[in-house]
Amino acid sequence: MPVPVQRDSEETRLALAGWFEARTPGAGEVRIGPVGVPGAAGFSGEILLCDAEWTEDGATRREPLAVRVAPTGHRVLPDDRWTEQVRLLEALDGTDVPVAPLLGHEPGASVLGAPFLVMRRIEGQVPADLPSYHREGWLAELPPHDRRAVWLGGVEMLAAVHRLDPVALGLGFLDRPQYGTGHLTQQLAEYTELLPFYGADGNEAATAALAWLHAHRPAESGRPRLLWGDARLGNIVYDGVTPAAVLDWEMAGLGRPESDLAWFLHLDRHLSEGIGAARLAGLPDRAETVRHYERLTGHTVRDLEYYEVFAAFRFCLLTARVTRLLEESGIMPPGTDFPLHRNATRLLARVLEETGALQGGTAAAGR
Missing domain, CATH: 3.30.200.20 (Phosphorylase Kinase; domain 1)
Structure with missing residues (x-):
């Protein structure tokens, strides 16, 4: 919106x-x-x-x-x-x-x-979030083999970002040393501090996810790469089925490339399973997406499950913030049953259950 x-x-x-x-x-x-x-x-x-x-x-x-x-x-x-x-x-x-x-x-x-x-301005078409491109719009109207080309083109854009050398491009300004050493450590520290800003400090799924992320933080091996941050089909302008421009860099940073790949996968999952929509036929699944990404980059994907929890957690925070802004701006009256954050919370709880992080309990899918 x-x-x-x-x-x-x-x-x-x-x-x-x-x-x-x-x-x-x-x-x-x-x-x-x-x-x-x-x-x-x-x-x-x-x-x-x-x-x-x-x-x-x-x-x-x-x-x-x-x-x-x-x-x-x-x-x-x-x-x-x-x-x-x-x-x-x-x-x-x-x-x-x-x-x-x-x-x-x-x-x-x-x-x-x-x-x-x-x-x-780059002319072209962008897969929409609202309504979800899985339900209607130009992508849903394409034949399955063209949808596949659109998806793989998105993965190719992701790989192109990660093939860049942040040092050669002078991107050290994206570092966040005030939050510690190590890019994942920095991000977790920042999100821990800012839970109240997003309005998610009372969200059971978000707090459970953050505790799990701190406890299971993987080693940050290898050189940090440029992270697009908001890597998803909805931030790509397409000329037909070919990417013409990559948009929206306000969440860019440095770190493990798995962070972007997990966000790319999770945002698509939110726009299908997360809202109760059938995923479009022709779009490659998670395993094929990972294989294609690895072929393009030469990078072996590791700890993807961890970064998928991280993606689900961050998206839950963003939807909490958007819901608050909609209410504060008067666009949505307080108490309105707006499903964005509820769906994001429910999907985060599901991701946590899949990792075993909730063992025996389900985080509340409320606001």
Whole structure:
């Protein structure tokens, strides 16, 4: 679901026109078309879609734009790490990971009330979360062999991210040393501290999962890789069945690549089994996905079960936070039976039961 429109559309259009014109040497007057939002965007950031047009060297130029604005009123994550996102997009430019070209960014709040970045909009289709792509939409309408190609293309994007050398790209700024040594240790410490922020400190499944994750933490062997963070089909723009761009880096970090692979698998599981929908025919299963990933990367996947618990735990926290924001913003009246967090909690409990972490008891699937 998209972030609600937080600004006046006409004022935004004029502000962007002035900003873009000042940063387009040799251009005449820049005209910005109507400003809208994507229908299938997430709740973690404000995205504005518009077209820019100007005259340069006697010719009319047009540029489709996507403007990502730093969160202000609706903050799903405790720290948007905005500067780091910009630096990461700049570092990824020219790599094997296709990202929307960064055309410029504004670090201050004077233009739109918050920092923002401007990217060239990549045209294509994105598998939707709401309604789930397992139930309807362009992916569900494809024949099974094309669905398979879409899925494997997503795994190929994941592998392309993990083949990058974070040291060569200068991505040390993604480290979180204030939370300790070791990237998994850092993440667990951060989530432990921030359970109240997400609104999950009273969630039995989440607290049980966190205790299990601390107790069963695997060794962090091998060099840390760049983690996409929010690795899923819904963050890929497709041209037909071929990935055209990888989106949304606000959860990026460093660590074991299994973390991304587990998130990719769990988010698909949530959008099928987690909401009571049949998984689309043609999509490769977990075992085939792992084999394909290993062939692409040369990396032997280890401790995947652990990272699947970690993925289910983190998703439970995010859905708790989104539910709170929906209530606080008035979009959803308090007490409304909104199934997102309930489903995420129920699936987390199921994952914990599969690992034996709950042995004899089922964590409550409530709020």
